[in-house]
Amino acid sequence: MSLNVDSVTKKFRRFPALNGASFVAPQGSFVSLLGPSGSGKTTLLRILGGLEFADSGMVRFADLNWLDMPARTRNAGFVFQQYALFRHMSVADNIAFGLKVRPRNKRPSAADIRNRVTELLALVQLPGLEDRYPSQLSGGQRQRVALARALAIEPRMLLLDEPFGALDAKVRKELRADLRRIHDHAGVTTVFVTHDQEEAFAVADLVAVMKDGRIEQYGAPADMRRNPRTPFVSEFLSA
Amino acid sequence: MTKRILKPIEDPLWLKLLLGGVTIGFIAILLLLPLVLVFKEALAGGLGGFWTSMTEPDALASVRLSLIAAGIAVPLNTVFGIAAAWAIAKYDFPAKTFLVTLIDLPFSVSPVVAGLVYVLVFGMQGWLGPTLVDHNVHILFALPAIVLVTIFVTFPFVARELIPLMVDQGRDEEEAAATLGASGFQTFLRVTLPNIKWGLLYGVLLCNARALGEFGAVSVVSGHIRGVTNTMPLHVQLLYDNYDYAGAFTVAALLAMLALLTLALKSVLEWRYADELAAAHRH
Numbered sequence: 001m002s003l004n005v006d007s008v009t010k011k012f013r014r015f016p017a018l019n020g021a022s023f024v025a026p027q028g029s030f031v032s033l034l035g036p037s038g039s040g041k042t043t044l045l046r047i048l049g050g051l052e053f054a055d056s057g058m059v060r061f062a063d064l065n066w067l068d069m070p071a072r073t074r075n076a077g078f079v080f081q082q083y084a085l086f087r088h089m090s091v092a093d094n095i096a097f098g099l100k101v102r103p104r105n106k107r108p109s110a111a112d113i114r115n116r117v118t119e120l121l122a123l124v125q126l127p128g129l130e131d132r133y134p135s136q137l138s139g140g141q142r143q144r145v146a147l148a149r150a151l152a153i154e155p156r157m158l159l160l161d162e163p164f165g166a167l168d169a170k171v172r173k174e175l176r177a178d179l180r181r182i183h184d185h186a187g188v189t190t191v192f193v194t195h196d197q198e199e200a201f202a203v204a205d206l207v208a209v210m211k212d213g214r215i216e217q218y219g220a221p222a223d224m225r226r227n228p229r230t231p232f233v234s235e236f237l238s239a
Numbered sequence: 240m241t242k243r244i245l246k247p248i249e250d251p252l253w254l255k256l257l258l259g260g261v262t263i264g265f266i267a268i269l270l271l272l273p274l275v276l277v278f279k280e281a282l283a284g285g286l287g288g289f290w291t292s293m294t295e296p297d298a299l300a301s302v303r304l305s306l307i308a309a310g311i312a313v314p315l316n317t318v319f320g321i322a323a324a325w326a327i328a329k330y331d332f333p334a335k336t337f338l339v340t341l342i343d344l345p346f347s348v349s350p351v352v353a354g355l356v357y358v359l360v361f362g363m364q365g366w367l368g369p370t371l372v373d374h375n376v377h378i379l380f381a382l383p384a385i386v387l388v389t390i391f392v393t394f395p396f397v398a399r400e401l402i403p404l405m406v407d408q409g410r411d412e413e414e415a416a417a418t419l420g421a422s423g424f425q426t427f428l429r430v431t432l433p434n435i436k437w438g439l440l441y442g443v444l445l446c447n448a449r450a451l452g453e454f455g456a457v458s459v460v461s462g463h464i465r466g467v468t469n470t471m472p473l474h475v476q477l478l479y480d481n482y483d484y485a486g487a488f489t490v491a492a493l494l495a496m497l498a499l500l501t502l503a504l505k506s507v508l509e510w511r512y513a514d515e516l517a518a519a520h521r522h
């Protein structure tokens with residue numbers, strides 16, 4: 001039941017974005033993809049979410065041939081840097097979306113959906129904001145709603161692309177701690193993209209440092225700090 | 240008392256008055272006066288005369304034909320326009336700029352030329368004409384040709400309105416919907432359509448106004464059969480050429496009223512949904 005990413009490559013036109021990225025993450029672990037801008041973090045994450053297609057390589061998750069499944073059947077919650085909330089829907093409708101589009105026989109009743117929304121808003125610490133619209137929320141609140149929306153489908157994998165990139169330092173710290181708490185509570189496998197090494201080390205069990213579409217080093221934060229394997233990694237960690 | 244100082248970009252008063260006066264004068268003489276005159280002429284014989292001209296069978300037939308042609312062309316162009324805008328805004332493909340140029344083609348080609356092209360294709364001397372007539376299918380000088388040229392001439396309106404709006408909105412929300420388990424159709428109905436609905440309605444209004452008013456292209460393919468293939472604009476010309484000024488201005492006044500109705504609806508939309516439409520107008 002682990003996530004096994006094996007030699008994934010991806011070119012945009014002729015330009016290589018991923019040059020054979022591989023890592024293995026145990027079920028329920030919190031992995032951070034860390035690297036400078038342009039190193040391929042977003043591309044790898046979008047491939048895991050089914051929003052981009054790999055040219056070659058394999059991904060297995062819980063014995064599923066992950067890359068052969070369309071995004072909508074992967075049941076992987078995705079959180080975007082720019083929130084991507086449905087702008088014409090209230091907070092409650094945003095969070096309920098993934099439940100409401102289920103086929104009739106798997107769709108919870110209206111009352112169950114309402115309860116689930118209330119529960120999720122409490123979990124992301126925004127109780128009572130059901131009727132607001134995304135435009136009436138702060139950046140931090142929007143990202144909490146996006147997180148609640150991704151969690152509503154009871155995902156088996158949670159994918160986050162620099163989710164706190166647009167927020168100020170204080171809000172980032174709060175959200176980071178909440179994200180870790182929610183991850184532990186939900187028991188999902190989480191892949192979290194960031195270019196901020198302090199953030200990656202503070203929140204993740206395993207960190208993959210990326211450079212030019214490859215994973216330079218992969219391991220637990222403490223090991224990596226003690227034993228950086230390449231000059232690039234040691235330089236990046238001390239920056 | 241301090242002396243009033245001109246801001247760097249402020250023009251002197253005389254220039255402002257001149258520019259304002261010229262603009263208002265221009266609008267009054269070229270736009271408003273003709274409109275007023277149309278209604279004045281239409282009502283020259285009193286309301287009774289207006290009613291008689293309006294309910295004359297050939298006039299009614301032209302109104303019906305115009306409404307049928309617009310009634311077919313506008314929904315089809317709404318669907319085509321959404322499909323084209325969707326493809327351009329949400330997908331990457333090599334011939335994209337070419338497709339955008341192609342969508343604008345009806346705006347840059349004279350409607351008369353568009354009409355002639357259909358004559359070339361469907362006429363008795365054309366490619367398909369003889370075969371079609373052998374099979375008893377009549378396109379030219381009948382409703383199908385009128386609908387086809389109307390579709391051609393009004394094609395860009397919906398697509399042009401939606402493309403900048405949908406490009407601006409990006410594909411983030413559609414991607415989010417996919418990861419949440421929505422099908423393509425669910426995503427379109429629940430996410431894309433609500434986001435574009437006001438821009439769409441606006442494009443449909445413009446498309447409809449032009450569909451009802453189109454003269455040149457329809458004139459070439461209609462055959463001008465009184466009471467059968469004359470749309471409202473064609474009927475106006477026919478009455479006018481036959482010195483039936485009361486009749487001509489009555490039908491013209493009807494057309495003008497449809498235009499004013501469109502303008503009024505458009506203004507209401509602009510006023511009510513200013514924010515949502517603003518994004519659509521960053522051409």
Ligand SMILES: Nc1ncnc2c1ncn2[C@@H]1O[C@H](COP(=O)(O)OP(=O)(O)O)[C@@H](O)[C@H]1O
Pocket residue numbers: 012013015016017035036037038039040041042043044
């Ligand atoms: N849609 C795209 N078209 C062309 N090139 C792209 C596209 N997306 C990403 N790239 C390129 O692929 C490389 C990796 O990008 P990305 O995965 O976004 O990096 P990161 O998220 O680490 O900043 C970059 O050089 C970027 O310019």
Ligand SMILES: [Mg+2]
Pocket residue numbers: 041042043
């Ligand atoms: Mg990125």
